[in-house]
Structure formats: structure tokens, C-alpha cells
Amino acid sequence: MSTATTERHDVAGHSNTPILELENVGKSYGNVHALRGVSLNVRQGEVTCVLGDNGAGKSTLIKIMSGLHDHTDGTMKLDGVARRFGSPRAAQASGIATVYQDLALAPLMSVWRNFFLGNELRKGPLRTLDIARMKRICEDELGKMEIVVPDLDRPVAGLSGGQRQCIAIARAIYFGARVIILDEPTAALGVKQSGVALRYIVKARDAGLGVIFITHNPHHAYLVGNHFIILKLGRVVLDAHRDDLTLEQLTTEMAGGQELAELSHELRGIDPGKVIEPGEVEHGHVEAPALSREELKAVEREEREEEEEPRA
């Protein structure tokens, strides 16, 4: 199916062959299969959206592509050559930049030091840091995102979540030559800054980068995406091109379709519009909702999965 869609959407000027290809990639941690049989093509000038709920395997997928983890099954090809990235540095060297959900910023370091961390500019025979140039570039790049940072020498810990997000995105775009992976870039942002981040995704696409946009917000994904993949419990449950999908379909698929219908049926009895008179509640008088054994297990599993990936 994915080959058919590419032929249909062959954009003049961009090469048709994928930069990054995943074929039946899987990852197991001991007896836990976090990811199974994921196939994915990233082309230049396209935005590939990966959607999924918590614990669906999105983070594992990112970690494989960005070199933090090695996959245990399948193959990952870069420019048609099977590759395994031993470290994030190797992935970066191959042109894959990642903006993590936790942003990968060292809190007590200044803005410009964070911006160039791992890619410091140096000059002279002593390989001294070229501080003036790094500050200037940092200021320019942040200016393009319309981010106001009071002082590039201040530690990033003092900035807001949105400012930090934008620093991380600006950094990845500045250094990410070919493929940029964005891990939930809009999750912690306000409406206006989400818009800025989405526009930056489009800019990256227009610059000819392959963009992988990880999110659990189908509305954001549908605004910018060319291709959509939904993960559930480590498997691909939907793999569709934009032309074959409407926002409603995507939202329904993402929300779990059948599951959501069941949940809404179940919750109908609670009468969501009702307002109760305020009253005194005696200690111990509010009962916990009764969950069936299966529901309890599902909740426990989700909690466990989130704990197991503390930096997800």
C-alpha cells in the first residue's frame, strides 16, 4: 500500500526513494515485546506522523531510530543500506536529529551551551569554543522561532516549557540535516506555541527534510501530515496516506474506534450534564468506581509500562 501512495504523490524535485526504511522492526526487553513488525518509510519532503496512546511503543520506535536502543528484529535501512546505530552520535552523524519529549536539555547550562551541546563550534589551533559565533547563531535561530530568551547566558531551567521546547526544535532543525524526529513536540505547549511548532514542522518539510512527527493528537497530526501510522500495544494498526483518510477517521482510529464506542455507551448512564447540589461528604463516603478484573489489569499494565520507560 505504501508503494502505491508514493507513486501517486511523487513530488517533482524530491527523490522518490525513502531515506529511512524500517522493515518489520521489533524490540523486545526480555519477555516484553515493546514493538513488533513495524514497517515505516521516511521520504524527504514528507511528514510521517506516528500516533499512539501511552505505552503504544512510540518511544521505543524513536529510540531505535535515534540510536539510543538497538532493535531486536527486522531491518532498518538508511539510503537502502541496512544500518544499526550504536549511539545517538552515530545517528546524528548519519543526519538523523531527534527532539525528545524531555527535550534533552541540561537544566543548569546556559541557553547557548545547550543549543550547541554535542556539536560545539570551535576555532583556532587550541580548538577553543567559538563562543561569540555560537551565541550569534543561537540568537538568530531562536529569533526565527520568535522565541524571546532574556539572556543566552541564563540557565535553561529558568525558562518556560514552551521556550525550552522551541530551543530543542530550533536546535534539531539547525543540526538535523536530513531526517528530524519530533517526539510529542506540541504536548506541553499552549495553542499559540503549538501553532509555531507545527509551522516549524512544515518549514522543515519544505526545506526537504524527512520529518517524523510523533504525537497523540490527531488534530495536530492531520494539519501537517502526509502519511499516518497508528501504533497500538506495539503493533501497527493503521498505515494510511492522507488521501485515503479523513480527520474523522483518523480521530476515531486514534481514539480506539470500537473501544471508544463501548466506553461512551458505558458512560451514558452517568448523565454528564448533571450538576449536583453541593453538600457535606463524610469521610469515607465516596465509593471507588467498581472496575472489572480485566479493566483493572489493563490499567495496571499501562501504569507499569509508563514506569518501565521513565524517560519515554
Next chain:
Amino acid sequence: MTATATEPSRGLAARDDRVATRPLAARLLSRPEVGSLIAAIVIFLLFMAVAEPFRNVANVGTILYGASTIGIMAVPVALLMIGGEFDLSAGVAVTTSGLSASLLAWNFGLNVWVGILLALVVSVAIGAFNGWLLLKTGLPSFLVTLGTFFILQGVNLGVTRLLTGNVASADISDMDGFASAQKIFGSEVTLGPVNLKITVLYWVVLTVIAAYVLLRTQMGNWVFAVGGDAAAARAVGVPVRATKIGLFMAVGFCAWLSGMHLLFQFNTVQSGEGVGKEFIFIIAAVIGGCLLTGGYGSVVGASLGALIFGMTQLGINYAGWNPDWFRTFLGVMLLLATLVNMYVKRRADLR
């Protein structure tokens, strides 16, 4: 990406009136070493006022010598703390280094210089082992180096007694190469009325190099990053393992330098020496503004911390006070300096 494209947005960005430029004083006061600088000045003035011999210029050499023996170790320990780790074995590692040079040369009848080089290998290897074990096991460095601290303490005593039947290494002053080695590690120069030990030179050079590396090189940036957030550093491609192991090896190297001075100053090394010194190095680093949690600190601050030690140690003597109180004084100093650091930094950050 052209300049014309960025200019309007930069102009727009600059017009956010919520952000004012910070006054120069606030920026200076938010530097990590400011607490130690204030403390050093206060202590200097205190002893200038109460201790007559402290005012004698000839004693500057003695004070700086005391500071330098601590400073040579406080500098790498501060780097290591900025990199997010501790080394509790740093004190006894100095003794181990002195002992290995002396015992190897004496026992096998080698040239002293061969012993010195072997000791360098031993010291750097101990540092590398600490770092390797730490990263291999994922245990906190406090535990790992506490282990090496006790291991080395035992080895120092056990091996020395095994080889010499004594608790100190044999006198090696009549061996080949001793004279030239003593020139390098234990000599002194006279500048007017002041006698300066060579360790003062090493201390100053180490401080300058370490401060330069920390603030002006890629490696320094990595040190801050692995201490501030190792996972974030790894994610953007910083070689976390190599950086941390390198820092431990730097401590090993400086322990070797210190150990060689110990050996060539006194011709023998007492095998029980060095216990408790590790805390003095850490205290100097903390007074100098290093956070216990890593990611923040200053090498110059650690050197100022060592200077405070040197001044206090001799100042108490010169003032005729009972030296029993030296450690109490240090404890109070540590608490005061950290409180000043915290207070000044908070005030400066608000401005």
C-alpha cells in the same frame, strides 16, 4: 536563512518589554565562585587583624604551600563534582601513588624515574577503575569510591608492611634519579623574601588549565552536561562514559602529582597517611560553589576554597589559638560558605 529574513523577527523578539537587561553586578554575583571569594577576603582580613605573623610577607610562601597541597587535588575533584560524581578515594590514592613509586623503585632496585612512571600508571588506572566500575554497575559513585577508599587504605598498609616490615616506605634518597626527581617534585624558589614551593606553581597551572578546559573547550561543555543531565547529554551525542572515566583519570593524575611531592618532600611515605583528606578536597570544591548534585560549579572557586584552607590552617597557629579547633572552624566555614553561595545566587537570579 538569510539575514534579511531574520532581521524583522529579531526586531520583534527584542521588543518584548517584559525582559530587561540584567545589571552587571547581578551577573557577577550569580557566578558560582562568588561565595568563596567573599569568604577568602573575610578570612584574610580576619587573620590580618588578629595574627601578627600573618602580616609578615615571608609567611606568604608557607600559607600558599598549605593551600597548594590541597588545591592540586581540589581542582580535579571539583571537575569531577561538576561532572556529577564523587571520589572518596582521592585522599588515600595520593598515598598509594607515593608508596607505589617508592616501593617499586626500592624493591626492584630500579631508577627512581621508572618508579615514578609506574606510579603514574597505577594512579591513572585506579581512577579509570573507579569510573569503569561506576558505569558498569550503575551504583552511586559515593559507594563505589567508598569501596576503593577502604581497599586502598588496606593495600597501602598491607603491602608496605609486607615489603619493608614497617609502616612507612624505605628512604630512597640515595637511589639513582632521586636528585633530579626531587628538583621536579619537591624544589622551591626564592622570590625576594618569599620561599615558594614548586607545588604552588603546579597548583596555579592546574587551576588555569582546568578553568580554561571547563569554560572554553568542548570537553568542558561535556563535563557540565554529564553532571547536569547525563541522559540528555547522551541523547545529543555527548560521550558520557568517556567523559566520566576521563574525569576520574584526571583525579588519578593529580593524585600522582600530589603523591610524588609527598615522596620527594619527605623521602619516605607513611602508609596510613591521606585518610580524611578526601573530605577536605570535597569541602574546598563545595566552598568554591560546586553543587553536590553536579552540573554546576567552578574550578577557580575550588582553588579559592583551598586558599581558605591554607590561610585558616596557618592563621590559627599564627594567632596563637588552640589548633584543636581547626576542624570546627572548617565545618563552620563550609556551612557559611554554602549558605552565602545559596543566598547570593538566589538574590542575583531574581534581578
